[in-house]
Amino acid sequence: MKIGFFDSGIGGLTVLKKVINNFGNHKYYYLGDSLNVPYGSKPISFLLSNVEKIFLFFDSLNVDILISACNTTDSIIKKNNFNLDNFNFKYVSLIENVVKNVHKNDSVLLLATENTVKLGVYRELLKAKGVTKYEEKACPLFVPLIEEGYWYGQMADSILRFYLRDYKSKYKKVILGCTHYPILEKQIKKYTNSLILDPADGIINFLEEEVQLSKNSGDIKVNYYITGNVEKFESLSKAFMFDVSYKPFFSKLNLTKIKSREKNFVDIRQ
Ligand code: DGL
Secondary structure, three states: OEEEEEEOOOOOHHHHHHHHHHHEOOEEEEEEOHHHOOHHHOOHHHHHHHHHHHHHHHHHOOOOEEEEOOHHHHHHHHHOOOOHHHOOOEEEOHHHHHHHHOOOOOOEEEEEOHHHHHHOHHHHHHHHOOOOOEEEEEOOOHHHHHHOOOOOHHHHHHHHHHHHOOOOOOOOEEEEEOOOHHHHHHHHHHHHOOEEEOHHHHHHHHHHHOOOOOOEOOOOEEEEEEOOOHHHHHHHHHHHOOOOOOEEEEEEOOHHHOOOOOOOOOOOOO
16 A cells, blocks of 8 residues: 655654554655744744645646645644545544544543644544543653754753653653654653553554554555655654665655645656
């Protein structure tokens, strides 16, 4: 199957990595919109027109499935009733799938971007489930920290402490509501002492149960399309995907040129 992923940067790799580890060889396409990172604090109107271009791009690649590897965009899509019928692929939502692992009596802390918190899609879905002990916290410094490659060490630790020092054992479950945050999962676990919910696991369940995606052997290849600095993305992705045996191909993408699903350049080397 042809499977697409997108995010503002390297965060979506936390989803891609789990999909590769679970399902092996499929045709994978990853759009890293690092020119526009961080999405978490950009105006919603800009992100909404940007996501339209991203979807047209994936439609032109003829993907079968498009996985939102970005909670912020998933929130925008849901909040604005974005018309998914205009596209030929099946869109898979991170948020819908992670909330399946939350139960009425759970106490829950959501860590997410400012836009995800503001848009309140998690809030509404959890309220509808009857969850009453719920708090949300935006952690806007996590994304730039990770995009600069500092996901360990002193700098990471002082930012983690700044956001999470009051949350030790306060909530039963913590949702990592931004795909960058699982890169800090061990440290977040240490600070909160809670059960960590990574939305990528919800995606794996969905692909297994609803899509019945096959588990394939053979060489794994990923085509990366990067809107910002390709070399920087390449080196960060290598650091994060160091334990994945696969062949990555990197190319530059100019999203502003995309106006329709026709005639988008497609650089597919597989
Ligand atoms: N990783 C994305 C998310 O899940 C976007 C983070 C950002 O660019 O601010 O929300």
